Amino acid sequence: MNISWWKLGTAVLIVYALVAGLMGTVPRLVVLNETIRNLYYHVGMWFSMLALWTGSLVFSIKYLSKPDLISDLKASKAASIGFYMGILGLLTGMLWAQFTWGRFWTNDPKLNGTAISLLAYLAYFVLRGSMEDPMTRARISAVYNIFAFVLMIVFIQVLPRLTDSLHPGNGGNPAFGEYDLDRQMRWVFYPAMIAWIGMGYWIWDIRCRIEKLKMAHSF
Amino acid sequence: MWTLLRHLWVLEWRTKYRVYNSLLYALSTSFIASLVVSRYPGVSVWSGLMWFLMLFNSITACSDAFRNEGERRHIFYRQLSRPEDIFFSRFLFHGLFGLLLVCLQFGLLCFFIGAPSAHWSSMFLHILIGSVSLMGVLSLTSAIAAMSGNNVSMMAVMSFPLLIPVLMIGLEGTLQAGLGDSLEQAWKFALGNMAMGGLVAALGYLLFPYLWNT
Numbered sequence: 298m299n300i301s302w303w304k305l306g307t308a309v310l311i312v313y314a315l316v317a318g319l320m321g322t323v324p325r326l327v328v329l330n331e332t333i334r335n336l337y338y339h340v341g342m343w344f345s346m347l348a349l350w351t352g353s354l355v356f357s358i359k360y361l362s363k364p365d366l367i368s369d370l371k372a373s374k375a376a377s378i379g380f381y382m383g384i385l386g387l388l389t390g391m392l393w394a395q396f397t398w399g400r401f402w403t404n405d406p407k408l409n410g411t412a413i414s415l416l417a418y419l420a421y422f423v424l425r426g427s428m429e430d431p432m433t434r435a436r437i438s439a440v441y442n443i444f445a446f447v448l449m450i451v452f453i454q455v456l457p458r459l460t461d462s463l464h465p466g467n468g469g470n471p472a473f474g475e476y477d478l479d480r481q482m483r484w485v486f487y488p489a490m491i492a493w494i495g496m497g498y499w500i501w502d503i504r505c506r507i508e509k510l511k512m513a514h515s516f
Numbered sequence: 517m518w519t520l521l522r523h524l525w526v527l528e529w530r531t532k533y534r535v536y537n538s539l540l541y542a543l544s545t546s547f548i549a550s551l552v553v554s555r556y557p558g559v560s561v562w563s564g565l566m567w568f569l570m571l572f573n574s575i576t577a578c579s580d581a582f583r584n585e586g587e588r589r590h591i592f593y594r595q596l597s598r599p600e601d602i603f604f605s606r607f608l609f610h611g612l613f614g615l616l617l618v619c620l621q622f623g624l625l626c627f628f629i630g631a632p633s634a635h636w637s638s639m640f641l642h643i644l645i646g647s648v649s650l651m652g653v654l655s656l657t658s659a660i661a662a663m664s665g666n667n668v669s670m671m672a673v674m675s676f677p678l679l680i681p682v683l684m685i686g687l688e689g690t691l692q693a694g695l696g697d698s699l700e701q702a703w704k705f706a707l708g709n710m711a712m713g714g715l716v717a718a719l720g721y722l723l724f725p726y727l728w729n730t
Binding site: 361409414416417420423424427433434437440441444445447448451452 | 664670676719723
């Protein structure tokens, strides 16, 4: 069986993140308690989403500089898998918010930023669906993708700094790393981040290969 | 570019459709707003209402900024001018038009439901700055909508998520200004929105040629 090293590594890391994340020792903190374990999963989904959307951006730029339907395919698949990761990040975050902040949804700038970026990518999919011609679709959606990505990044970076947020590291709240991400947690946290990014990349790879096969059959 | 601007102006002047359309839109939305909220509703309701009306007003005003003027006209434009010039001329035209519209909307709201607060002038400044970046985002999304051959609803779907940042920064700034915050604190938001406008214009400049050259 031919399996590449990064797939093996990702699989090992995912298992490690699940086992060590749920079984390992974590610091006892007021309010957070055991929910701090969610850090390994909730933050990981965002990392994975951002990595995929950055990949989508790269392939959109690549398409505009050299029109090639494969780049467009890669960009659109990265966007859609990033979208699923975003939904997962939102769900894990909502669960966490319910147990620490007391509500599933708060009017937090980070939550708003997430909602907006998910909406923007939904609009991207709708836009893609509205056009028939593959070349036009690829070109116009690439333009929209770049525009949306840049605005999204600016928004996620800028707005939480202008207003208060319940999230750590914003609005006077200390960041996690400063005091409660102890050494024990770091040993799980960083491998877990790599694991989720690797998983996103893996799914993306499979989806692209399926689509390429479909394209090859239709011609 | 100035020729293109004049061309747009002449086209507009010939029909005056857009002017009357937007005038009527601003008038009727302000009137409806006066029916919905009571007189002197307080700063937060007032600025919320103002930004909400601005959002819809500018979407209606901008939705046909890059409307398809037919295949032959398109080729004609392409031969005569650079796409960057086309983008900037339309951006400027609609930006100026939007500014006028916002002034009008502000006046109408003041007339119908009363001035928001004693600090209305700094609020007005925030609203003006915000409206420019609003128009910037809208001009690129309307270009995308026009080039994909889609209608106004596609434009709204695409613009809303991208406009929310502008809206939130602008609204927050307006609120703070209206509540009489010190200038330094409120300026943060104005600067944020100005940076946003600059960013959008730069992106439009970079991306528009790819849209335009079919």
